[in-house]
Each structure stands twice: as C-alpha cells, then as structure tokens.
Amino acid sequence: MIPAYYTNNSRFLIAVDCIIFGFRNKELHLLLTRRPVEPMKNEWSLMGGFMDEQESLNEAAVKILYRYTKQKNIYMEQVGAYGDLNRDSGDRVVSVAFFGLVKMEQFDTSLAKEYDARWTNINELPQLIFDHNKMVQDALTLLRYKVSTEPVIFNFFEERFTLPALQDLYEAIFQMPLDKRNFRKKLTTMNLLDKLDVKEKETSKRGAYYYIFNPNKYLSFLEMGKRFSL
Amino acid sequence: MIPAYYTNNSRFLIAVDCIIFGFRNKELHLLLTRRPVEPMKNEWSLMGGFMDEQESLNEAAVKILYRYTKQKNIYMEQVGAYGDLNRDSGDRVVSVAFFGLVKMEQFDTSLAKEYDARWTNINELPQLIFDHNKMVQDALTLLRYKVSTEPVIFNFFEERFTLPALQDLYEAIFQMPLDKRNFRKKLTTMNLLDKLDVKEKETSKRGAYYYIFNPNKYLSFLEMGKRFSL
DNA sequence: GCAAAAGTGTTGTACTTACACCCATGG
DNA sequence: CCATGGGTGTAAGTACAACACTTTTGC
Structure with missing residues (x-):
C-alpha cells in the first residue's frame, strides 16, 4: 500500500x-x-x-x-x-x-x-x-x-605491475610527462608496495621488477595519519 | 513515437x-x-x-x-x-x-x-x-x-564580507582552526579581492574592513595559469 | 658493442607552518 | 583605561622540481 x-x-x-x-x-x-x-x-x-x-x-x-x-x-x-x-x-x-x-x-x-x-x-x-x-x-x-x-590506480593491473608501467599509466591519465626519479621517490616514501624478485622482460632487455600493492601497509599508513598522494 | x-x-x-x-x-x-x-x-x-x-x-x-x-x-x-x-x-x-x-x-x-x-x-x-x-x-x-x-565560498555572503568572517566560515566548514596570518597571506597573494573603505562594526569595536570578490581579477588570475587554493 | 629501457641522489626553490605584538574603539 | 577583536612580518622546516649518469641485456 x-x-x-x-x-x-x-x-x-x-x-x-x-x-x-x-x-x-x-x-x-x-x-x-x-x-x-x-x-x-x-x-x-x-x-x-x-x-x-x-x-x-x-x-x-x-x-x-x-x-x-x-x-x-x-x-x-x-x-x-x-x-x-x-x-x-x-x-x-x-x-x-x-x-x-x-x-x-x-x-x-x-x-x-x-x-x-x-x-x-x-x-x-x-x-x-x-x-x-x-x-x-x-x-x-x-x-x-x-x-x-587514493590507491585505486592498482585496479588497472591484474595483480603485479612494474614501476615504468605505473608511471606510464599516470602519464596517460594526466596527459603529462612525469619525472621518473620524483615519481619513484614518492612511491618509495609512502612504502605501500612490495617488490617481487621477478622481472617483466617483454618491454625491455634489462627487465623491470614487478611490485604489488600491499593493503596492510596501506592500513598502517592510514593509521599513522598520512594520506595517499601521487 | x-x-x-x-x-x-x-x-x-x-x-x-x-x-x-x-x-x-x-x-x-x-x-x-x-x-x-x-x-x-x-x-x-x-x-x-x-x-x-x-x-x-x-x-x-x-x-x-x-x-x-x-x-x-x-x-x-x-x-x-x-x-x-x-x-x-x-x-x-x-x-x-x-x-x-x-x-x-x-x-x-x-x-x-x-x-x-x-x-x-x-x-x-x-x-x-x-x-x-x-x-x-x-x-x-x-x-x-x-x-x-574554486572561489565558491563567496556565495555564502550577500555581496561583501570581512576577512574574520571568511576565516570563521572556513573554520566552520573544515572544523579546524586556521592561522589568521597564514590565511590572510594566501588571500592577499592570490589578489582576488577588493578592499572597501567601509567597516563592519557589529562584531567588534575597531571594526573589520569589508571586501568583495572581484571576478575580473579571478579571470586574469586564471589566465596566468594559476589556480585557486585555500 | 650498441641501442634501449631500468634504476638511482642531490641541490636549489617555493611553499607551508609556527609564532607575538601593536592597533583601534566602545563602553 | 581596559577589554575585545583586527591587523601585520619573519624565520624555520618541509615538500617539490630540476637534473645526468650508470646498469643490464638482447640483438
């Protein structure tokens, strides 16, 4: 009714x-x-x-x-x-x-x-x-x-990703080039990723290390009162 | 059809x-x-x-x-x-x-x-x-x-406002105290306001100067590639 | 051996934050 | 004359931007 x-x-x-x-x-x-x-x-x-x-x-x-x-x-x-x-x-x-x-x-x-x-x-x-x-x-x-x-960028990848790929993705989203060292510095400073000892070897001869996003690290990151920023 | x-x-x-x-x-x-x-x-x-x-x-x-x-x-x-x-x-x-x-x-x-x-x-x-x-x-x-x-805060006021009132408003929106001098510095640096030579005298004996937002200043501000930030 | 992409630190600059005193006025 | 809120500058610290060379390896 x-x-x-x-x-x-x-x-x-x-x-x-x-x-x-x-x-x-x-x-x-x-x-x-x-x-x-x-x-x-x-x-x-x-x-x-x-x-x-x-x-x-x-x-x-x-x-x-x-x-x-x-x-x-x-x-x-x-x-x-x-x-x-x-x-x-x-x-x-x-x-x-x-x-x-x-x-x-x-x-x-x-x-x-x-x-x-x-x-x-x-x-x-x-x-x-x-x-x-x-x-x-x-x-x-x-x-x-x-x-x-927020750490949503990682949803573009199945599980693991390389830092060059991540940077390429940011550059594609913002349509602007980023400085490689500054980009990596931000990431390593936040300390949210785990480095694997496996390399992706399709796009370069040397190969780039794979990383994965670690949700637990992100939780303690938040508990410290910090907030994600890239 | x-x-x-x-x-x-x-x-x-x-x-x-x-x-x-x-x-x-x-x-x-x-x-x-x-x-x-x-x-x-x-x-x-x-x-x-x-x-x-x-x-x-x-x-x-x-x-x-x-x-x-x-x-x-x-x-x-x-x-x-x-x-x-x-x-x-x-x-x-x-x-x-x-x-x-x-x-x-x-x-x-x-x-x-x-x-x-x-x-x-x-x-x-x-x-x-x-x-x-x-x-x-x-x-x-x-x-x-x-x-x-974006300079939308000014829509809370009929036309003119004082800097203490503007700061009170920001503090009410963000639920946190702001430093008076830093707040005013940001505003004066952007140079978007016109100062009137009229004072608001209800809330204090000395009185606070009225300001108005100047849309033309904001336009040239944007044309200089800057963006509003408070 | 060389081309192509990965990886790595430092320094100057700009911005942000913290902070304390004098001023004007109504009562 | 004093209580109340208005107005002003500087110095330290932090975050951001600019920048160049070495490493690895497949071909």
Whole structure:
C-alpha cells in the first residue's frame, strides 16, 4: 500500500552508462560500442543499460560492467546523474554514469564480437551519442582526483605491475610527462608496495621488477595519519 | 513515437533532495524540515521534492531550492544519485542530491512557518530520514573540495564580507582552526579581492574592513595559469 | 658493442607552518 | 583605561622540481 504522496508523481526511465577504463600499450583506453538500436543506431556509445525494479543503482552498474567485461569486483565510482530534458532523443531518460577500472590484460576478446565492444584510445575518441562525451570528460576528472588521493590506480593491473608501467599509466591519465626519479621517490616514501624478485622482460632487455600493492601497509599508513598522494 | 527499446523498461520516481548550507554566527547551518507526510511523518528531513516530466534534473533542483528559500541564482552542485532498493520506505525512489549555498543574511523567515523550515547547526544535526545523513556527509565532503579549489565560498555572503568572517566560515566548514596570518597571506597573494573603505562594526569595536570578490581579477588570475587554493 | 629501457641522489626553490605584538574603539 | 577583536612580518622546516649518469641485456 503506497501512500498517495508518491503515486501522483511522474516516473522515469533510469539508465546506467559506464565509462570503462583500461590501460594497455602506454595508453588509456575506453570500451565503446556501436549502438545497436534506434535512435542513433550504429553511432559510438558508452556501455549502458536500463535499471530494473529489483536492483539498486549500484547493482545496475555492476550488472552493466559484468555484462560487457565478464569481470567481477570491478572498482567503480559514480560519476553523477544526467537529467537534461532531451539528452536521449528516444525518450525521457535520466542516466547515472559510473566509471570502472578493468584489467585489460585479462580482457575476454570474444566480447568484442558479442557486443561489438571495442577498446578506443582515449586520445582518439570519436563523437559519442547524447551527452556521453560529457560523461567521459567528467569521469576523467573524477578519475584524476581519485588516483591522486587514493590507491585505486592498482585496479588497472591484474595483480603485479612494474614501476615504468605505473608511471606510464599516470602519464596517460594526466596527459603529462612525469619525472621518473620524483615519481619513484614518492612511491618509495609512502612504502605501500612490495617488490617481487621477478622481472617483466617483454618491454625491455634489462627487465623491470614487478611490485604489488600491499593493503596492510596501506592500513598502517592510514593509521599513522598520512594520506595517499601521487 | 517511442521506440520499443524504451517502452519495455521500468520507470521510477525521481526525487531531488537539497542540502542547503548557510553561515551565521560563526557556524555552518543546514536548512531542515519536519517531514509533512507518511511514512516518517514529522521526522527530520532534507528539503526535497519529486522531479516533474517537463523539467530537467537541474531545473528540479532549482525549483526545490527556490521553493524553500525564495532565492534565485543559488550556487549549487550535484552531490550524486542515491538508488538503494529500500532507501525510501514509502516506495522505490531514486534521489539525486544537490547542495546549495544560500545567503543566510537575507533569509526570509516567513518560510520557516510555511514549510516548517529551520536552520540547524551542522554540529547538532539530528538523525534524518532515509539516507539523508549520508547525503549530508557526502555534500560536506564535496563542499570542502569545492571551496578549497574554486572561489565558491563567496556565495555564502550577500555581496561583501570581512576577512574574520571568511576565516570563521572556513573554520566552520573544515572544523579546524586556521592561522589568521597564514590565511590572510594566501588571500592577499592570490589578489582576488577588493578592499572597501567601509567597516563592519557589529562584531567588534575597531571594526573589520569589508571586501568583495572581484571576478575580473579571478579571470586574469586564471589566465596566468594559476589556480585557486585555500 | 650498441641501442634501449631500468634504476638511482642531490641541490636549489617555493611553499607551508609556527609564532607575538601593536592597533583601534566602545563602553 | 581596559577589554575585545583586527591587523601585520619573519624565520624555520618541509615538500617539490630540476637534473645526468650508470646498469643490464638482447640483438
């Protein structure tokens, strides 16, 4: 029995659109698709879908992320709600954007065919449908804030990573070169990583040591009243 | 003619809830009301309302802000969308929270009666309905970020303000004491304010000079590649 | 042996923090 | 004349930015 207060009001379609970031080949990438339906059929679009009655907003985002990446436990953040009147030319739809950071190394390429999903270099973004370019811009702004204040960058990697790769990733996110020694100094000063005695040997002859993020070190780091900063 | 793609999906009530900040008497305040309807009737609540079909999300927020403050051109920012399944015990409602900064000096007290609206000291917040306390927390986090990176703090004042009042406001927002000389040094270094030769004489015998924010100075400040920081 | 990427410290500069006294005025 | 809040500068410490050479190894 729903109170009358509620029943007199309009109801809306709610969509979730996901800005799916991945890192490969020293470049930041975005998972895009060709829109399968009218209007704007075959135009470039973010990965999205409608929210269902029996799921929360976050669950809807998890659903979309899983559908198009087949990855679970994807790190995600809400970017915001987009509610202009004619933002979707098909019908009135309010969309909530989320970004997700996926491990591109383990990306299932069969998805590319099933959903026409393609990784696009962030520097070569095409025009997207509706207000999706704005969503990407806002997501990027939020991502920059997040990776510089919290240790979320490591979600781009399956488990281990090299310092040159990490620096390349920061440079790709901020679109600016960083000083190698200063970058490494910050990392070693915070003391959040464990160095493995294994090297990655694909990208260089000498090879770069692998590191992993140590959550316990981060906890004691926080308990000392410090805060992450890169 | 709406494509079938859209018509097969669920539709939802969308609410807008506003965290309305004001500053008075060296303390940050929030405009709250007693909920006029069931469920949770008479419990403390943010100012909110439903979005209508013919308005955008932002327009709905402007509407709510105007309804409860009778102020136009209120500075506002979207805090985020809240979509847990049972967040509203009356019906499934997705709510989008906005914060607004209002000029408490010119607040129309007749509104207090019409809507049972009351200013509450942020340090004496009662328990609010649903997830409104979480919204307030998120709004405060965003407000702190905004006032330290953009010159939005001035929206708390009608036009002019004194430096002691500005410092009190920062201290209220961040809940920490600031050094007077360092605070003023930062402000004078950025050179964004014009000093009036009028003093505010209510709070002290000597009186404190009024200042106003100069948008033109801010523009050239930005053009020099600098960015606001407090 | 050489090209290509990995790894490593120091120094100057700019920013941040800490701190104490005089001033103006209303009562 | 005194209590109250307004206004001002300097010095030490810390964080940030700039910078160049050696190491490893596959080819």
